[in-house]
Amino acid sequence: MNPNSEILLDVIGLKKYFPARGAGSSGRNMLKAVDDLTFHIKRGETFGLVGESGCGKSTTGRSIVRLYDITNGEIHFDGHNIANMNERQLKPFRKRMQTIFQDPYSSLNPGMNVAQLISEPMEIHGIGSKQDRRDTVLELLEKVGLKAEHAQRYPHEFSGGQRQRISIARALSVRPEFILCDEPISALDVSVQAQVVNMLEDLQAEFGLTYLFIAHDLSMVRHISDRIGVMYLGKLVELAPSDELYDRPAHPYTQALLDAIPKPDPKIAQQLSSPSITGELPSLIQNFQGCNFASRCPFATEQCRQEEPQWLEISPGHFTACHLHGMI
Ligand SMILES: Nc1ncnc2c1ncn2[C@@H]1O[C@H](COP(=O)(O)OP(=O)(O)OP(=O)(O)O)[C@@H](O)[C@H]1O
Ligand code: SF4
Ligand SMILES: [Mg+2]
Numbered sequence: 001m002n003p004n005s006e007i008l009l010d011v012i013g014l015k016k017y018f019p020a021r022g023a024g025s026s027g028r029n030m031l032k033a034v035d036d037l038t039f040h041i042k043r044g045e046t047f048g049l050v051g052e053s054g055c056g057k058s059t060t061g062r063s064i065v066r067l068y069d070i071t072n073g074e075i076h077f078d079g080h081n082i083a084n085m086n087e088r089q090l091k092p093f094r095k096r097m098q099t100i101f102q103d104p105y106s107s108l109n110p111g112m113n114v115a116q117l118i119s120e121p122m123e124i125h126g127i128g129s130k131q132d133r134r135d136t137v138l139e140l141l142e143k144v145g146l147k148a149e150h151a152q153r154y155p156h157e158f159s160g161g162q163r164q165r166i167s168i169a170r171a172l173s174v175r176p177e178f179i180l181c182d183e184p185i186s187a188l189d190v191s192v193q194a195q196v197v198n199m200l201e202d203l204q205a206e207f208g209l210t211y212l213f214i215a216h217d218l219s220m221v222r223h224i225s226d227r228i229g230v231m232y233l234g235k236l237v238e239l240a241p242s243d244e245l246y247d248r249p250a251h252p253y254t255q256a257l258l259d260a261i262p263k264p265d266p267k268i269a270q271q272l273s274s275p276s277i278t279g280e281l282p283s284l285i286q287n288f289q290g291c292n293f294a295s296r297c298p299f300a301t302e303q304c305r306q307e308e309p310q311w312l313e314i315s316p317g318h319f320t321a322c323h324l325h326g327m328i
Pocket of ligand 3: 058059
């Protein structure tokens with residue numbers, strides 16, 4: 001792939017299986033956390049990834065930035081397939097791809113002060129002199145809305161929102177191009193969620209960043225995402241530009257996720273509500289015949305139980321895997 005193309009990340013047939021443990025496991029069963037994902041992320045865009053707990057969002061993100069060895073597939077970052085690179089080959093890419101996690105408290109070493117936390121990635125990658133790093137710390141503290149005097153304090157002295165700001169400054173310190181944001185606001189008070197999202201957007205514009213933004217519900221990602229992928233049981237079931245996904249959801253699972261967003265007026269909520277999903281989330285260990293959503297889908301037919309739906313583009317840039325092809 002051309003390194004100058006508008007695509008920064010091209011993910012092809014990504015699989016990440018974990019050995020299945022526990023009752024009934026013969027030792028050969030695999031938990032298919034991510035099962036054959038194909039999508040790309042354009043330079044400068046925010047790609048939202050949503051789906052209920054356990055559907056494989058974090059595993060997808062961690063595989064893409066190679067925090068995991070993957071089971072199969074290709075991950076092209078700026079034209080380089082990093083899927084099977086070893087740690088030495090990955091080093092330059094580690095600098096270009098950073099991660100912000102849900103819980104900034106567990107991802108920040110409590111024994112390091114803020115200056116050390118923000119400097120550390122620069123030291124690891126041999127960036128700048130000591131003075132350069134000090135200057136960068138001060139510059140980034142300001143960019144994330146903290147003060148110079150915070151540099152000597154420790155993570156426990158901050159609120160959750162402030163700790164997430166420190167994580168963001170730390171991620172930015174090596175001037176990455178791509179940031180995996182794995183539920184970066186889910187653990188924060190509602191009152192500070194919007195502030196952090198707005199800050200991420202400002203930083204994106206200023207530094208030309210590309211984001212993969214993971215969230216478990218659709219209300220959080222609409223505002224920030226250019227395009228959104230919806231995951232169910234390790235697979236993508238729908239992908240579309242944000243507004244298109246909200247206005248014309250094509251997959252029954254996406255519709256159910258949209259129905260789950262609380263409506264301001266309960267009367268309107270009742271009028272709008274369509275048949276929503278019921279039943280237990282099936283196990284990721286079982287092998288499915290047909291559509292993996294069939295056991296919970298209000299529209300399931302015999303065909304759905306027999307034949308796996310193909311991933312099809314039903315309108316420009318709008319893909320879904322459902323036998324109804326959006327005709328619901
Ligand atoms: N290191 C691991 N070893 C074994 N199984 C794992 C591991 N990490 C994740 N899994 C399993 O893979 C599946 C997907 O997990 P993942 O954390 O990717 O889901 P998620 O969509 O991020 O969920 P959440 O919204 O709760 O964060 C789950 O069944 C999980 O138990
Ligand atoms: S293929 Fe059938 S079971 Fe699967 S989501 Fe579409 S209608 Fe529902
Ligand atoms: Mg997760």
